[in-house]
Amino acid sequence: MPFEYVSFEEARDRSGLRMVVVSGVPSPWGEAAKGILHVKQIPWVAVRLEQGNADLVAWAGEASGPVAILDDERPRGGWVDILLLAERLAPTPALLPADAGERALALGLSHEICGEMGLGWCRRNAGVYATLVHGAPGFPPPVAQYLAPKYGYREVDGPRYGERVVELLRLFSGRLHAQREAGSRYLVGDALTATDIHLAAFMALFKPLPHEQCPMPPAMREGFESLDEPTAAALDAILIEHRDFVYAEHLELPLNL
Numbered sequence: 583m584p585f586e587y588v589s590f591e592e593a594r595d596r597s598g599l600r601m602v603v604v605s606g607v608p609s610p611w612g613e614a615a616k617g618i619l620h621v622k623q624i625p626w627v628a629v630r631l632e633q634g635n636a637d638l639v640a641w642a643g644e645a646s647g648p649v650a651i652l653d654d655e656r657p658r659g660g661w662v663d664i665l666l667l668a669e670r671l672a673p674t675p676a677l678l679p680a681d682a683g684e685r686a687l688a689l690g691l692s693h694e695i696c697g698e699m700g701l702g703w704c705r706r707n708a709g710v711y712a713t714l715v716h717g718a719p720g721f722p723p724p725v726a727q728y729l730a731p732k733y734g735y736r737e738v739d740g741p742r743y744g745e746r747v748v749e750l751l752r753l754f755s756g757r758l759h760a761q762r763e764a765g766s767r768y769l770v771g772d773a774l775t776a777t778d779i780h781l782a783a784f785m786a787l788f789k790p791l792p793h794e795q796c797p798m799p800p801a802m803r804e805g806f807e808s809l810d811e812p813t814a815a816a817l818d819a820i821l822i823e824h825r826d827f828v829y830a831e832h833l834e835l836p837l838n839l
Contacts, residue, residue, distance in 0.1 A: 583834070584838075585616070585619075585626055585627060585838065587629070589629075590641070596627065597653050598625065599624060599626040599652050599671070600650070600651045600652075601615065601626055601628055601650045602638070602648060602649040603615075603630065604631050604647045604648075605631065606798065606799070607799070607802050607839065608786040608790055608798065608837060610780075610783040611647075611696060611783075612647055612648040613786065614696070615650065615664045616834075616838075617782070618665060618779055619668060620834050621833070622677070624671050626650075642659070643656075643659065644659055646659065650663075650667060661696040661780070662692070662696075675774075677779070679771055679775060681771075687770055688770045688777045691754075691777045692776055694750055695750075695777070695780045695784050698734070699746060701750040701787075704743045704744075704746040704750070705747050706787070707730075707735045707739075707743040708743040708744040708813075709726065709729075710730050710733070710735045711735070711744070712808070714726050714727070718808075718810075721805045725805070744810065747813055748816040751813070751816040755820050757769055759818075759820060767827055774832055778824070778828050779833070781825070781828075785821060785822060786806060788807070789817070789822055791825075794836065795835045796837045796839070797836070
């Protein structure tokens with residue numbers, strides 16, 4: 583569902599669903615939230631994050647994105663809080679399975695993508711470690727210095743971040759292969775879930791969509807695509823195939839950054 587960007591002042595004075603988002607780059611948490619709202623056809627407006635805008639930060643409750651704000655309800659900045667809000671606002675199409683076991687599986691897999699020490703978290707910190715400790719391709723140094731405290735980076739854990747990324751890439755590629763053998767293109771069951779959207783969005787941290795679908799500054803694209811040998815080896819083609827399938831069948835292109 584198309585959405586528009588509005589000023590912070592306009593968004594603050596509106597009712598309905600507003601969401602503060604990082605703009606200009608495919609921030610995977612934000613792109614996943616946009617995808618969930620798109621699938622559910624939930625109307626909303628976007629507000630570009632301005633970290634220097636104290637009023638915006640006070641309204642959103644944090645200097646980050648995405649943060650969803652519905653009417654006068656509390657801001658929701660966590661991936662699971664945004665997902666559950668969307669499920670409440672538009673129960674169909676459901677993006678969490680009705681079966682309790684499959685629901686727990688979908689939420690657990692999504693946590694391994696979006697949560698602390700998950701795929702996105704560790705990929706960010708692995709890039710910080712590569713830049714700040716080894717001077718290797720990763721993020722530009724100012725970006726790495728900004729991301730380090732945001733993601734709880736600790737130099738002593740530097741090697742573990744990359745190892746965890748490899749473990750998780752193998753987890754998800756293995757699951758996709760098993761599901762494909764069982765006749766499904768999806769991570770859980772036989773239908774799209776939020777977990778598919780999360781994994782598709784987070785592939786931007788390894789191989790962003792082409793420029794015509796995802797315009798972004800060349801330096802940022804280079805940082806997103808920088809892979810060491812173990813990560814490159816673990817980036818099974820089925821992960822990118824799944825990303826392309828989910829975007830082609832369910833999400834909106836080009837990205838509105």
